[in-house]
Amino acid sequence: MQNYEIATVIVIFGIIDKQLNILLVNRSAEPENNKWALPGGLWLGEKNLQETATDKLLSETGAKDVYLEQLFTLSGLNASNPKGLAVCYFALVNEKNVQLRKEDSWHPKWFNANEILDLAFQNNLVIERAINRIESKLEYSNVAYSLLPNEFTMRELQETYEAITGKNYDRRNFRKKMISNNLIQETGNLRKAGAHRPSSLYEFISKVPTIY
Amino acid sequence: MQNYEIATVIVIFGIIDKQLNILLVNRSAEPENNKWALPGGLWLGEKNLQETATDKLLSETGAKDVYLEQLFTLSGLNASNPKGLAVCYFALVNEKNVQLRKEDSWHPKWFNANEILDLAFQNNLVIERAINRIESKLEYSNVAYSLLPNEFTMRELQETYEAITGKNYDRRNFRKKMISNNLIQETGNLRKAGAHRPSSLYEFISKVPTIY
DNA sequence: CCAAAAGTGTTTGATTTACACCCATGA
């Protein structure tokens, strides 16, 4: 008789070159050996689920205090064991703070979210749902804080939003909307960056995840 | 060493006397013996999770083909076993079609969602999240189909919405919004119900759950 | 003809969209 096999799986998002990217690992073990897959690990029941996912995220990226939200739970994680469960999460990290584990035999690597190949398990489904979720939370929540540095320009914020939704926004309207949202505020600092007017820097008013 | 204990738990909503109600059972077993709790059962890994929840819903209410959506998964289901997981669902049923199991020693019973007592496990949290989820889906999805009969009046639809959100709507604006939503259509039938103008009957155009 | 609920349209305000010019800086 087979035993329960419970895994946490994380869709880790980052923005690279103004594009939404996802961190994948190349499996060096059966099943699905040598296929690209979402990072994850077995849940042993020693910690709670959220902590397990947090730990996995930390070990994979070095990222702490980032947005991490549960997506859903899938059964049939693994075709060879019907008693498999995958508890799926998604996380948003500032790619600049990420240290990938070069020595890792699983070769973690960023992939453009719009060009994801055929992944192991049901990972493509998980990614699709993760992207839907982040898009729907973008407008009314502060999720994006976790993708950006503490201070950022309005343009960087806009580019982050555009990377996620794939849409382009009018600069003036975007600014008005963001400010009227009461999610961000000016820090009072300026950033000089070349032969043009310096830009004001903003920060998120709250960095506490809002879960619905 | 303790073993994994994985349960599915369901928040079953119905409208009774124009109020949002939730089906609870009175536990007749340890742990939390004699406390009210959400219905649920152990997942044995024989079927997938959704089917397990569907089966539980059927056995508890007799309801089939209803809206059933996964909410989230909690660890620490059960204080005595850290390896416990609760995969939580919520379902919407038309209370008129429900047959509670009178002979059941767990005495299933409807409770007004606004007057829920102190429940076993983390069930109060689960209910809170379930109510949030249903409210946020109400406006843009067809979830309500599952709470209503196939044909219903505009007023019944409005009362259903009001029961869930706790708000009152203007009849004229509500009607306009519902029709412009493209979720419902007139069936062409009328219902005569007393000394007043008969009401048109409506139906949901689609009864396929929309999951985001 | 009266009581009861169903059905309907318009006006107002709020929100969202579209759109173009001036500002501060470095080279």
Next chain:
DNA sequence: TCATGGGTGTAAATCAAACACTTTTGG
């Protein structure tokens, strides 16, 4: 002084909210 990106305001359109009278029926 010029090129570059940063910053701002207004008009039009759309959407949401407020609001009251007429219709159909049964008794």
